[in-house]
Amino acid sequence: MNGLSSVFNLLAYLAAAIFVFGFLNKVIQYFNTPSPLKIPTTPAPTTSMGVVLRLIPEVLFFRSLLKGGTTEKILWVGGWFFHMSFLFIGLRHLRYFVYPVETVMIFQEIGIWAGLIFPIALLILIIRRFTNDRLAVISLFQDYFVLVLILAIGLTGLLLKYFLRSNLVDVKAFILGLVTFSPAQMPDSTLFLIHFSLVLVLLVYFPFSKLMHAWGVLVSPARAQVDNPREVRHVNPWA
Amino acid sequence: MADFKTPELTGEIITPKVTPGASKDIKQFPAKPDLMKKLNFPPEKASDWKEKFIEKMGDVLKKYKSVRVFLDSCVRCGACTDKCHYYLGTGDPRNMPVYRQELMRTVYRKYFTPAGKLFGGLADAREITDELLDEWWTYFYQCSQCRRCSVYCPYGIDTAEITMAAREIMDGIGLGSKYNLEIINKAETLGNNLGMTPPALINTWEFVEEEIEEKLEEVGIKDVGVKLPVDVEGAEVLLVTPSADFFAEPHIYSLEGYAKVFHQAGISWTLSTHASEGGNFGMFVGNYHHMKTINKRVWDAARDLKVKRVIAGECGHAWRVLYDFSNTLNGPFDFLDPDYNVPQHICDFTLDLVKKGALKLDKSANDQFTVTYHDSCNVARASRIGNEPGGQFTIPRELIKACCNKFVDMETICEKTYCCGGGGGVLTDEVVEIRVKGAMPRMQEYKKVRDAHGANFFALICAICKAQFTKVFPYYGFEMEEVGGVHQLVSNALVMGAKEGV
Numbered sequence: 086m087n088g089l090s091s092v093f094n095l096l097a098y099l100a101a102a103i104f105v106f107g108f109l110n111k112v113i114q115y116f117n118t119p120s121p122l123k124i125p126t127t128p129a130p131t132t133s134m135g136v137v138l139r140l141i142p143e144v145l146f147f148r149s150l151l152k153g154g155t156t157e158k159i160l161w162v163g164g165w166f167f168h169m170s171f172l173f174i175g176l177r178h179l180r181y182f183v184y185p186v187e188t189v190m191i192f193q194e195i196g197i198w199a200g201l202i203f204p205i206a207l208l209i210l211i212i213r214r215f216t217n218d219r220l221a222v223i224s225l226f227q228d229y230f231v232l233v234l235i236l237a238i239g240l241t242g243l244l245l246k247y248f249l250r251s252n253l254v255d256v257k258a259f260i261l262g263l264v265t266f267s268p269a270q271m272p273d274s275t276l277f278l279i280h281f282s283l284v285l286v287l288l289v290y291f292p293f294s295k296l297m298h299a300w301g302v303l304v305s306p307a308r309a310q311v312d313n314p315r316e317v318r319h320v321n322p323w324a
Numbered sequence: 325m326a327d328f329k330t331p332e333l334t335g336e337i338i339t340p341k342v343t344p345g346a347s348k349d350i351k352q353f354p355a356k357p358d359l360m361k362k363l364n365f366p367p368e369k370a371s372d373w374k375e376k377f378i379e380k381m382g383d384v385l386k387k388y389k390s391v392r393v394f395l396d397s398c399v400r401c402g403a404c405t406d407k408c409h410y411y412l413g414t415g416d417p418r419n420m421p422v423y424r425q426e427l428m429r430t431v432y433r434k435y436f437t438p439a440g441k442l443f444g445g446l447a448d449a450r451e452i453t454d455e456l457l458d459e460w461w462t463y464f465y466q467c468s469q470c471r472r473c474s475v476y477c478p479y480g481i482d483t484a485e486i487t488m489a490a491r492e493i494m495d496g497i498g499l500g501s502k503y504n505l506e507i508i509n510k511a512e513t514l515g516n517n518l519g520m521t522p523p524a525l526i527n528t529w530e531f532v533e534e535e536i537e538e539k540l541e542e543v544g545i546k547d548v549g550v551k552l553p554v555d556v557e558g559a560e561v562l563l564v565t566p567s568a569d570f571f572a573e574p575h576i577y578s579l580e581g582y583a584k585v586f587h588q589a590g591i592s593w594t595l596s597t598h599a600s601e602g603g604n605f606g607m608f609v610g611n612y613h614h615m616k617t618i619n620k621r622v623w624d625a626a627r628d629l630k631v632k633r634v635i636a637g638e639c640g641h642a643w644r645v646l647y648d649f650s651n652t653l654n655g656p657f658d659f660l661d662p663d664y665n666v667p668q669h670i671c672d673f674t675l676d677l678v679k680k681g682a683l684k685l686d687k688s689a690n691d692q693f694t695v696t697y698h699d700s701c702n703v704a705r706a707s708r709i710g711n712e713p714g715g716q717f718t719i720p721r722e723l724i725k726a727c728c729n730k731f732v733d734m735e736t737i738c739e740k741t742y743c744c745g746g747g748g749g750v751l752t753d754e755v756v757e758i759r760v761k762g763a764m765p766r767m768q769e770y771k772k773v774r775d776a777h778g779a780n781f782f783a784l785i786c787a788i789c790k791a792q793f794t795k796v797f798p799y800y801g802f803e804m805e806e807v808g809g810v811h812q813l814v815s816n817a818l819v820m821g822a823k824e825g826v
Contacts, residue, residue, distance in 0.1 A: 111396070118389040121612060123648045126474045126482060126705055128713035128739060143478065150403055152740070153476050157403045164401070218342045219405040222417045223426070225448045228400050293439045298479055301397030306390045307471075307480035312708055315665055319652045323387055324612065 090259075090271035093281070097263055100285040107292025112300055120306045121321040129312035136311055144302060156217060163209030170199035170206060171235075174242070181260040200243055207236045231294065234287055241280035251277040328757045330799045331413060331764040335772045339406040340415035347416040350758045352465045355500040363505055363614065366498035373497045377452050378435050380496035385436060390485040395432045397479045398422060404473035404483075409743050410466055413761030418463045421473035421483040427460055428486055457499070464490040465501060466758050469608065469748030470701035475739050484748070488610025491749075495609060503752035507605045511618045516567035516601035525597050526554055528570045536580050540820060548820050550587045552579075555629065556594035561586070562626050563593055564646070564667070565637025566602045566787035574808045575790050578638050581811030582670060584818050588684075589677050593635075599625035602642035603787065607649075608749030616653040619645060623654045632661040635668050638809050640702035640786035641747065643669060647707040669709040671785060674814060675723045684819040690728035693781035695813065696773050697721055697733065698766065698793075699741035700786035714738075720785055720810055727810075727817040732777040734769040742766045746792025756795070763796045770802070782807050 130136050142148040150161045177196020179189040211232050214224040245251055251274035262269030271278065290296070303309065311317075357367035370376070385392050404421040406412065411419035418424055433440030433449035440449030450456060469484035494500065510519035520528070529552040536550045553559060563586075569579040586593045599621040606615030626634050634657075636646050646667045651657065657666045665672070677683045697720060703709065709716040717738045725731050736742055745762025773779040782797075784790050784807065794804040 115389060115393055118386065118392050120389045121387060122652055124390060124482065124485065124706070126471055126480055126739075127708055127716065129708075131713060147478050149476055149478050149480070150401075153403050154406070156406070157476070160401055160403065213402075217402070219339075219417070219420060220400075220402045222342050222344075223400050223402060223405065223420065223422050225400065226446065227448060293437065295397065295399045298397040298399050301393050302479045304389070305393055305397065305480045307474050307482045307485075312713060314648045314651050315667075318655050321612075321652050324616070324652075 086268065086270050089278075090268070093271050093278070094263065094268040096285055097281075100288040104288040104291055107289075108297075108300070111292055111297050115300065115304050119322045120310070120319075121323065123310055123312075123314040123319050124306050125310040125312045126307040127312055129310065131312050131316075133311055136309055140303060140308060143308065156213075156219075159209065159213055163206050163213065166202050167206035167210060170203040173199035174203060174239075181257050182264050184257075184261060197246075200239070200246065203239045204236060204243070207232060207239065211236070227294065231290070231296065234283060234290070238280065238283045238287065241276060241283065245274075245276055245280060249274070249276045328760070330760055331767075333767060333771050333800055335768055335775065337412060337765045337768050339412065342417050343415035344417055347410070347414040347419065347466060347758055347761070348459075348462060350466065350755050351462050352752060353502040353754055354461075355502040355505045357498075359502070359505050359509060360495075360498055360500050362509055363495075363500075365495045365500055365505075368498040370498065374452055376497045377457075377493060380493045381431065382436065383496075384489045384492060385432075388485065388489060390482065391489045394425070394479075394481045394485060395429050398425065398429065398481055401478065403476045403478065404481075407473050407476050408467075408483075409470070409472070409745055409762045409765050410468075410758060413745070413764040414758070418459065419466060421477075421481075424463050424467060425481075425483060425486050427456070427463060428490055431456070457494075460490055460494060461499060464494070465750065465755070467748060468701070468743045468745065468750050468762065470743035471705040472701065472740070472743060475705060487748070488607070490610075491608070492610035495611065501609065501749060503754075504605050504609050504749045507603075508609070508611075508614050508618070511601050511603070511605065512614070515598055515621055517603050517605065518567045518571070520567065520570070520600065522597035525570065525595075525600055529554060529595060532570070532576065532579060532583070535576075536583060539580075545820055548587070550583050550820075552583050553592070553594045555597055556592070557629050559592045559594035559629060559631050561591060561593040561633045561635050562599070562622075562629055562631040563595055563635050563637060563670075564599055564602045564622050564625075564642075565595075565670075566639040566642055567600055568603075568787040568791060569637055570600075572787075572791060574794070574805075574812055575638075575787055577815060578809030578811035581809065581813075581815030581818070582637060584815055584820065585674050585677065585683065585811070588818060588820065589682050594629060594631065596625035596629060598628070602637055602639045602646065604642060604645040605749060607641055607645050615645065615649065619650055619653045622646070623650070623657065626657075627659055633664045633668060634660065634666060635670055635673050637670050638785040638787065638790075638811060640700035640788060642787070643709075644702040644706045665711070669719075671720050671723050671810060672710045672715070674811070675719050675726070678723065678726050685726055685814075685817040686819050687727060687729045687817055689816045690781075690813055691730075693728055693813070694730040694732060694777055694779045695724055695728050695781040695783050696731070696770065696779045697724055697737075697783045697810075698744070698789060699737055700784060700789050701741065701743050701747060703785060704741050705739055720783075724783055724810055724813060727813040728781075732773050732779055734766075734773050736765070736769060742769070744786070744789040744792040745796065747786075747788050751788055751792055759792060760796050760799045763792065763800075767796070767800045767802075771800075774802075780806055781813070783810050783813060784808070785810050
C-alpha cells in the first residue's frame, strides 16, 4: 500500500468518526436540553402516535412547504428531488460496501436516474438563491458553500460514471477494505480521489452546520410535541 | 409621532420589494431603571453588558430546547420570507422571520458553535456590538409572536420562541420594554394589566350590571337582574378575562355577553378581585418567572373561592398561557371538577349550552350585521378550544352562526390567519406605524369581504386584536364600530327571561 493510500484510509476513518461523534453529540445535546413548556404549533395531534403521523409527511414529502406559494413550490421541486435523488444515489453506492451485491441490485437502475436528476435539482436550489430578491438577502456564504460542495460531489461522480471511469474492482476493494477495517490500496484515479475527498469534507462539515436539520426536523418542539397540556401535566425540570 | 403612509387598500396582498431599513426607526421606549430593578432585572446596561449578554444567552440555550434546535436547524430556505405581516407591510428584510432570527443566529455562531469560533466571519458569525444590540432592540420588538412563520417552515421553526428568548436576554442586561414591563408590574402588584384596585373593579362591574339592565329595559325587558358576582366563595365557575373587558370598547360588550350567558344558564359564577386579569405579558418578554407569578393569581383565586371550574374570557395570549402553560406553571389542578376541561374557553362553554338547548338565541337580533371572523394567532396556532384539534376554528364559527344569519369567511383563515399586527407586546402607541402596516394583510382581506359580501362586523375573541383593530380601522377608512367580540353577538341574540335552565 502506498503512502497516499495510507493517508486516505486514515482520513476516511477520521472523517467518519467526526461525523458519527459530532452527530451523536448534537443528538445528545438536544435530548438533554429541556422543553420547559408545551409549544406545539396547532392544530396538533393529541397523541404520540398522532405526532409520528404528523412527522412522516413532513420528512418524506416536506408537507409544510406545500402550504406556501410559488417560491415554495419551486423550492419543493428542487428540495424534494435533491433529497430523494441523494438517497437513491446513496443506495446505489451500497454495491461498493457489500459483498455479494445481489441484495442491493434493485437500486442500480433508479440510482442512475437519480444521479442525473441530482445536479438539476441542485442547480434549482442554487439559482433560486440569487434570482429571488428575498432569498438573495438571506443567503449566506455557507448556504452556497454546501450546495456547491454537494454539486461537486455529484458532478465528479457523474464524470466517474460516464467519462473518466476508474477501475471498479479497485474502488470496491478500497471501500470494502475501509468497511472491514483491512485497509486497501487507493484506486489509481485522480478524479476518484477528488470525489472521495469531497465526500469526506461533507461528512466532517455535517454535524457543525445547518445540515443538522436532518435531526432537528424530528425533535423540533413545535412539531414533535403532543397537544395535551390539560390532560397530562407537562413538568418543567428546571423550575 | 413620525409621519408615515398607511398602505393603500386594494384588496390584494402584494409581496413588497426588499427595502433594507424601511422600519429601522420604529422602536419601543426602554424601561426606566427603577422599573427594571423592581422586576429583578439589572437597572440598566452596565459596562460589562457583553459578558452578561453572552452569559444570559448561554443560560437560555441550556434551558430551551426550542431555541437550541431552531438556531441550528434553519437552512434559510426562504419559505417564511413572505409570511410575516410586518414584512408584507413594510418590506424591511429584518421583518422576514429568517432574517430577524439571523440577528440571534449570527451571535450564536460566534460564541456557541465551533464553526463560528474557528472561522468567524466566514461562518457568518458576528460579535455582539452596540450596533447589533440596537438592531435586536428594534426588530425583536417588531415581532408579534404570532407563529405564522412556524406553520410554513419545514421544521416548524417558531420565531416567537426566538423573539421571547431575545427579549429575555435583553432584559437580562438591563434593556427592557417600558410598555411590557409596566404591565407586568401592574399585573403582579394589583392583579391586572390596567392597574385597577379592587374598589375600582367593583365599581366598574356594578356599572356593567346597570348597563345590561338599561339596555334590556330599552327593549322592554325589565328586572332580569343579571349580576356580575364578585369574590363569591363556593361559586361553580371562576371567570378569568382580560381586564380590557372591564372598560374598553368593544371588549365590554362581550363581558355583558358572558354575564348574560351565565345568568340564562343558571350557573353560579364569580369574578375575582385577586385574579382580575386573563392576560399575561410575562410570556411576551419570555420570562418564565414573571409568567408564573402572574398566572399563579388565577389558581390561588380558584382555590380560595373554592370554585369547581375555571373559564377563560375572550383573549388570545391569555388563552395560550392558561391552556398550554398553566398546568406546568401552577398545576396540578386536582381541586377542580375533573369532569370539565381545566381551564375551559368561554366559546366552548357557551356553544355547549347552545347545543344542549339551555340558551335561546334570536339570530334576527344581529340582522344588521354581516359577520366575518378573524382567527387570532394565539388561539389559532398556539392552543385549542374544545376536545378536538381544530376546535379553535370550528367552535367560534359555530357559535357565531348560532347568533346571526349572515356570516362570511375571509380568504386566509384558520392556521394560516394573519396577525392583527398588535400582539406579542407590540400594542403600544410609540410603534403605531408598525401596527398599522402590520395590519395591512388582514385589512386587504377584510376589504374584500366588505366589498363582495357587505361584511360589516369583524368578530374577535382576543382583547389585543380588539384594541389593535379599533385603533387601525380608521387608518384604513373603516369604522371602528365594525370591530366586536363574539360574545357581543351572543349578547345581542340571547333571549333573556323565560328561563329554561340547563
